Amino acid sequence: MIDRRRIITLAGAAGATSLAAPFVRPSWAQANTLKVGLLLPYSGTYAPLGEAINRAMELYVKQQGGKLAGREIVFAKVDDESEPAKATENTTKLISGEKVDILTGTVHSGVAMAMAKMAKEDGLPTLITNAGVEAITRGACAPNIFRTSFGNSQVGEATGLAMLKAGVKNVVTVTWKYAAGEESVAGFKKSFTAGGGKIIKDITLPFPDVEFQSILAEVGSLKPDAVYSFFAGGGALKFIKDYAGAKLNEKIPLWGPGFLTDGVEKAAGPAGDGVKTALHYVESLDNPENKKFAADFSAAYGKAPDVYAVQGWDAMQLLRIGLEAAGGDTKKRPEMFAAMSKASFPSPRGPFKLGTSHNPIQNFYLRELRGGENKYLGIAAEMLADDTTGCKLA
Numbered sequence: 001m002i003d004r005r006r007i008i009t010l011a012g013a014a015g016a017t018s019l020a021a022p023f024v025r026p027s028w029a030q031a032n033t034l035k036v037g038l039l040l041p042y043s044g045t046y047a048p049l050g051e052a053i054n055r056a057m058e059l060y061v062k063q064q065g066g067k068l069a070g071r072e073i074v075f076a077k078v079d080d081e082s083e084p085a086k087a088t089e090n091t092t093k094l095i096s097g098e099k100v101d102i103l104t105g106t107v108h109s110g111v112a113m114a115m116a117k118m119a120k121e122d123g124l125p126t127l128i129t130n131a132g133v134e135a136i137t138r139g140a141c142a143p144n145i146f147r148t149s150f151g152n153s154q155v156g157e158a159t160g161l162a163m164l165k166a167g168v169k170n171v172v173t174v175t176w177k178y179a180a181g182e183e184s185v186a187g188f189k190k191s192f193t194a195g196g197g198k199i200i201k202d203i204t205l206p207f208p209d210v211e212f213q214s215i216l217a218e219v220g221s222l223k224p225d226a227v228y229s230f231f232a233g234g235g236a237l238k239f240i241k242d243y244a245g246a247k248l249n250e251k252i253p254l255w256g257p258g259f260l261t262d263g264v265e266k267a268a269g270p271a272g273d274g275v276k277t278a279l280h281y282v283e284s285l286d287n288p289e290n291k292k293f294a295a296d297f298s299a300a301y302g303k304a305p306d307v308y309a310v311q312g313w314d315a316m317q318l319l320r321i322g323l324e325a326a327g328g329d330t331k332k333r334p335e336m337f338a339a340m341s342k343a344s345f346p347s348p349r350g351p352f353k354l355g356t357s358h359n360p361i362q363n364f365y366l367r368e369l370r371g372g373e374n375k376y377l378g379i380a381a382e383m384l385a386d387d388t389t390g391c392k393l394a
Contacts, residue, residue, distance in 0.1 A: 034071035034323075034330065037094035039105030039115055040129075042079040045208050045233040046107045048263050050079075052305070053129045053312035057104070059300055060316035068316070069323035076100055082208075084110030091115045095122060101330045102127070104315055107308075109133035109152070109179040116145055125322065125330060125337070127315040130308060133179050137359035139390035143337050146358045148314040150280060151386035152180050155257040156187025158364035159228065159278040162380035163255055164195040166276075168226045171197060172219050174239075175230040177204035184230040184257055192228075200224050210238045216246040227252055232259040237267055244271035258282075261369045262306040272369040278380040280362045281307040281349040285376065290348035310348050317352075318343055351383070357391035 038057070040050035054077070061073045076098040078090050087110070094100045095118060103119055103126040106112050112131030119126035120142040128136060128145065132152035136145060163171070171192065175181030181204065189199060200222050203215055219227055227248075231239045236259065243254055249271070254260075258279025261272060268275075283294060283304050293313060297305040305313075318340055325339030326332035344353040350363045364381040367374040 033074050035074050035100045036102045037100030038077045039080050041082045041107050044082050046082045049107045049308045052308035056309035056312035057316050060313050068320045069328035071328045080106050080111045082108040087111040087114035091118050104129055129311050129315045134183050137357040141357045141391035143393050146340055149311045151359050152183035153187025154386040156184040157191040158381040159257050160188040160191035162278045162366045170200055170225045171228050172200050172222050172224040173228045174203045176207040178207040181230045188228050210235050212242045226255050229256040236260050237264040240268050241271045266372040275369045277367050278364050280364050281310045282365045282367045282374050282376045289346045293348040314347050355385045357388040359386045361385045
């Protein structure tokens with residue numbers, strides 16, 4: 001007979017938890033397992049991003065002997081489909097259905113907002129492993145919600161600083177019209193215009209539309225010094241290829257936050273050569289933590305890690321710190337959250353610590369895609385903190 005734990009594992013492998021009926025969570029005295037809920041995209045445009053986060057989290061736990069702070073870790077997984085309309089239902093599957101002890105996720109900012117709202121109301125320990133929507137660490141911040149990725153504006157701001165240093169003066173921005181894209185562009189414009197740069201035009205299209213031809217024709221007619229573009233996953237890959245197909249890469253350099261190239265480096269091929277990005281991770285970072293992480297991840301999965309994997313990895317590092325401070329007891333939330341808030345540790349991305357709103361303070365690196373790899377060019381912004389406007393945790 002297959003036990004409950006095995007059923008959860010099988011359901012997670014399929015990217016769903018519908019195989020398992022709701023049940024009453026046993027106390028630690030009855031079972032020493034701790035259930036971590038993963039709300040991630042396992043299908044659609046963002047599926048590769050969700051997979052990378054998932055893999056790194058599982059690898060970290062495996063390297064700790066399957067336990068954190070003495071608790072055996074079991075993962076329960078739900079495919080959020082990057083669909084905000086289903087976010088409440090899918091989060092409920094984990095909180096009320098699976099009765100997870102820890103909630104983690106996700107990629108799409110719209111999904112993350114619904115997830116964070118429910119987590120805030122419940123007080124459940126929650127780690128945001130990618131979505132950079134600003135509100136989560138601003139007006140909607142909460143003592144129980146921590147982010148191990150970035151703020152959308154934070155990455156855009158770093159990219160704007162890098163473009164100014166490169167002598168770029170006139171830019172067209174191109175992005176999907178949704179929270180992540182709009183906030184990324186806002187952060188970029190904040191630093192870029194403050195340094196004397198000018199925005200010729202902001203161009204948007206609905207998410208997840210990937211019909212770029214008319215946009216590319218308009219970019220060509222506007223003749224900017226460069227294009228700042230926010231896309232990710234399959235949409236980013238198509239944009240890079242279409243941009244090169246229109247031969248714009250021969251006269252108008254393509255820039256963006258690192259999500260434009262991360263996870264699609266190899267697939268972009270020659271079309272990606274020369275694309276410059278700024279991000280809080282690059283595979284070739286020369287530090288002991290990254291060398292080991294990259295080697296272990298590549299050995300386990302046959303591919304190099306990307307920024308999404310690092311964010312999942314650091315979520316588990318942060319969780320371990322919190323659990324150890326609470327003696328493995330997730331009911332000791334004040335002790336757990338206090339330790340996580342003060343956490344500072346060496347990450348594959350470099351030094352990692354959290355700001356007062358629980359958003360990372362971190363380095364951002366300038367990279368250039370060449371031969372299927374993001375080449376490290378230097379630091380774009382050192383230990384950059386995100387705006388905390390509206391956040392009141394006390």
